[in-house]
Amino acid sequence: MAGNDISSGPGNAGRAQARHEAAEFLLRRHRFRPAEALPWLIAIAAFFVFPDRMTFGSQVLVMILFAISLDLILGYAGIVTLGHAAFFGVGAYTVGLASARLGWTEPISGLFAAAIMAALAGFISGWFLLRYRGLTLLMLTLATAIMILETGNFRSDITGGYDGMPGLVFQPVLGMFEYDLYGRTNYLYALAVLAVVFFFVRRIVYSPFGQALTGIRENVRRMHAIGSPVHRRLVTVYTIAAAIAGVAGALFTQTNAYVTLTVFDFDTSAKVLVMLILGGTGRLYGAFIGAAVYLILEDHLSKLSPTFWQFGIGILLLVTVLFARRGILGVIEDLGRFRSWKGRIRMVPGRIVWSNVQWKGIGMAAFDGALIGLAVGFAANVGRTNLLWSWFVTEPLSVLAWTAAGAALVAAINIGYLVYAERSATGSTPR
Amino acid sequence: MTAALEVEGLNRSFGALQVTHDVSLTLERGARRALIGPNGAGKTTLVNLITGALMPSSGSIRLNGEDITKLSQEERARRGLARTFQINQLFRGLTVLENICMTIGERDGHCNNLWRSAGARRVVIDEALDHLESLRLVDDALKEVRELPYGRQRLVEIAIALAQKPRVLLLDEPAAGVPSSESHLILDVVAGLDPDIAVLIIEHDMDVVFRFAQAITVLVQGAVFTQGTPAEIMANEQVKAVYLGQDGHHGGGHG
Numbered sequence: 028m029a030g031n032d033i034s035s036g037p038g039n040a041g042r043a044q045a046r047h048e049a050a051e052f053l054l055r056r057h058r059f060r061p062a063e064a065l066p067w068l069i070a071i072a073a074f075f076v077f078p079d080r081m082t083f084g085s086q087v088l089v090m091i092l093f094a095i096s097l098d099l100i101l102g103y104a105g106i107v108t109l110g111h112a113a114f115f116g117v118g119a120y121t122v123g124l125a126s127a128r129l130g131w132t133e134p135i136s137g138l139f140a141a142a143i144m145a146a147l148a149g150f151i152s153g154w155f156l157l158r159y160r161g162l163t164l165l166m167l168t169l170a171t172a173i174m175i176l177e178t179g180n181f182r183s184d185i186t187g188g189y190d191g192m193p194g195l196v197f198q199p200v201l202g203m204f205e206y207d208l209y210g211r212t213n214y215l216y217a218l219a220v221l222a223v224v225f226f227f228v229r230r231i232v233y234s235p236f237g238q239a240l241t242g243i244r245e246n247v248r249r250m251h252a253i254g255s256p257v258h259r260r261l262v263t264v265y266t267i268a269a270a271i272a273g274v275a276g277a278l279f280t281q282t283n284a285y286v287t288l289t290v291f292d293f294d295t296s297a298k299v300l301v302m303l304i305l306g307g308t309g310r311l312y313g314a315f316i317g318a319a320v321y322l323i324l325e326d327h328l329s330k331l332s333p334t335f336w337q338f339g340i341g342i343l344l345l346v347t348v349l350f351a352r353r354g355i356l357g358v359i360e361d362l363g364r365f366r367s368w369k370g371r372i373r374m375v376p377g378r379i380v381w382s383n384v385q386w387k388g389i390g391m392a393a394f395d396g397a398l399i400g401l402a403v404g405f406a407a408n409v410g411r412t413n414l415l416w417s418w419f420v421t422e423p424l425s426v427l428a429w430t431a432a433g434a435a436l437v438a439a440i441n442i443g444y445l446v447y448a449e450r451s452a453t454g455s456t457p458r
Numbered sequence: 459m460t461a462a463l464e465v466e467g468l469n470r471s472f473g474a475l476q477v478t479h480d481v482s483l484t485l486e487r488g489a490r491r492a493l494i495g496p497n498g499a500g501k502t503t504l505v506n507l508i509t510g511a512l513m514p515s516s517g518s519i520r521l522n523g524e525d526i527t528k529l530s531q532e533e534r535a536r537r538g539l540a541r542t543f544q545i546n547q548l549f550r551g552l553t554v555l556e557n558i559c560m561t562i563g564e565r566d567g568h569c570n571n572l573w574r575s576a577g578a579r580r581v582v583i584d585e586a587l588d589h590l591e592s593l594r595l596v597d598d599a600l601k602e603v604r605e606l607p608y609g610r611q612r613l614v615e616i617a618i619a620l621a622q623k624p625r626v627l628l629l630d631e632p633a634a635g636v637p638s639s640e641s642h643l644i645l646d647v648v649a650g651l652d653p654d655i656a657v658l659i660i661e662h663d664m665d666v667v668f669r670f671a672q673a674i675t676v677l678v679q680g681a682v683f684t685q686g687t688p689a690e691i692m693a694n695e696q697v698k699a700v701y702l703g704q705d706g707h708h709g710g711g712h713g
Contacts, residue, residue: 050587234572235576237572
């Protein structure tokens with residue numbers, strides 16, 4: 028060991044305990060938590076609850092996948108890009124061109140081909156671009172995407188230009204599952220691909236490599252100083268993210284059965300960025316929430332006001348970046364914590380005296396819960412697609428019930444935490 | 459026995475401004491050398507040149523006998539050259555423990571692994587905790603660096619450098635910015651460093667310098683003004699003149 032004990036600390040038993048806790052934290056961190064099942068359960072439930080909205084559902088899943096690929100480079104490695112649509116587009120056009128020009132219509136091998144092509148594009152552009160950071164990088168990624176777009180435009184005899192390639196044909200998934208009119212096969216297909224890729228991404232994020240990426244995001248100078256091959260790490264993750272974006276693009280083409288050059292648009296890059304920021308960067312599930320909230324809002328709002336719907340999205344984004352920098356998921360994470368504790372559960376003093384309970388904290392959390400309940404109730408009422416509990420989704424007054432339910436739920440979670448903390452606290456750790 | 463670090467005839471200019479002028483210095487194995495000099499003498503620039511954050515215009519640097527002049531910062535770090543920064547360069551949003559684990563991961567090449575989970579390597583965590591324990595940071599292991607008071611953050615700087623298992627350690631004002639009531643903690647750590655590591659310390663506090671160093675190099679306007687034992691430096695009138703006169707003229711003839 029390099030160091031020496033400077034002096035004996037405040038008791039060996041206490042230190043051993045602290046050591047143990049610290050080690051346990053890292054040892055357990057990558058394990059699946061029960062809450063992580065939630066998005067998947069919702070996705071499966073949606074299949075049964077909204078059988079006639081599966082085409083829309085597939086779009087949500089595709090954008091979630093796309094947003095996850097962006098999260099990997101933006102949220103974890105801190106690479107700011109405005110050209111991520113380039114890889115989405117390369118994937119989309121790989122399967123599109125393969126089907127229309129080569130007659131290669133098998134979908135799953137198409138995904139692999141798309142991943143490889145997009146990875147290639149990511150590797151080559153990343154190798155050059157990732158020497159730069161910040162504004163320079165932002166402009167270079169944007170320029171790269173535009174260059175690819177214009178190449179496609181230039182050879183519109185092959186790509187179909189902005190008219191695109193409509194009516195693409197793909198074989199049934201695995202040769203067994205035919206596409207149906209309602210897009211149910213598409214939905215399950217997209218969900219399966221998302222699950223596989225997500226598992227892969229989750230492994231990466233919790234791997235030592237993923238840790239090194241967060242290191243680059245947090246302090247690149249320090250990474251150089253501890254001997255990290257920063258450029259290689261960035262190119263690696265950029266290539267992986269490009270491949271995943273390519274898969275998302277391929278899924279987009281396959282589930283829509285058409286593709287146009289708009290997939291390369293700046294709009295596509297910006298949209299996925301907005302989704303990710305809405306949901307929360309650097310936390311994997313932010314992509315799920317962001318893409319779902321954005322697209323559902325877009326869907327509802329554009330029905331309410333076909334010309335004015337972006338105003339609503341704008342307000343939501345404004346509120347997010349001003350008041351909830353860590354996105355919607357960040358707000359939800361805060362709810363799980365006791366606000367007035369200001370720390371984490373492990374710093375909770377050993378004994379809870381009920382007269383000391385910070386009811387104000389619970390109240391604030393409950394208020395957040397009420398807001399979420401209100402949002403859910405509002406969405407449910409605008410949607411009006413669910414026939415299971417008709418009162419809760421058609422009666423305007425039901426919004427109040429949703430609000431109350433949200434508040435009660437969050438308050439209950441907080442009080443539950445209190446009891447849990449009281450039971451499991453082993454000793455007091457003054458801050 | 460080859461020296462741990464040999465710097466020879468190092469020059470560096472920024473345009474017309476020569477910030478490092480023909481600097482040579484040697485750190486034997488286990489050396490304790492202080493680098494002192496008035497503000498703007500080019501001390502931090504020298505550290506940046508040695509670590510490869512800056513490339514020299516001319517001159518050579520050898521680490522354990524190997525010429526590393528052309529090597530990148532990463533390659534030098536992996537050959538056993540570690541540094542701390544004058545202003546903290548830490549992973550502020552990560553926990554103290556993660557800061558150290560990452561350093562060990564990069565040192566041992568674990569970070570090339572995309573598949574195995576970072577927490578699955580118990581050995582790494584245990585080693586990281588050993589480092590933290592030796593600096594009495596275990597209680598802060600799970601706190602994010604930005605939650606710590608500045609003095610403790612300075613200790614994390616040192617912990618990271620030590621976790622690199624360096625042969626040569628460059629400390630750039632380790633106690634800078636720390637209130638004097640706490641700086642003794644850091645200086646105790648510095649004084650207790652592994653005697654096998656060669657240490658170059660930049661420090662303004664003369665008490666610390668004279669207590670810690672076996673040898674002192676005085677840098678003035680990018681050039682080595684003089685070198686010697688603490689006693690020699692203390693007795694050197696010209697050094698006094700340089701230090702006392704740093705705001706005005708630089709005394710008379712240079713030796």
